Amino acid sequence: MATAKGGSSITTLQCSDCKERNYTTVKNKRNDPDRLELRKFCRRCRQHTQHRETK
Numbered sequence: 001m002a003t004a005k006g007g008s009s010i011t012t013l014q015c016s017d018c019k020e021r022n023y024t025t026v027k028n029k030r031n032d033p034d035r036l037e038l039r040k041f042c043r044r045c046r047q048h049t050q051h052r053e054t055k
Contacts, residue, residue, distance in 0.1 A: 013051040
């Protein structure tokens with residue numbers, strides 16, 4: 001069987017405007033070593049904003 005080498009992990013996405021953590025996603029650290037940034041809908045701001053990966 002294959003062994004786990006710590007490739008993917010669960011990360012949270014935080015709104016850059018209101019700092020609320022709205023989304024969770026799975027990210028492969030080996031393929032994407034830098035921080036993830038996506039434009040997602042924030043329910044608190046009620047608009048699409050930039051969401052960044054948190055620790």
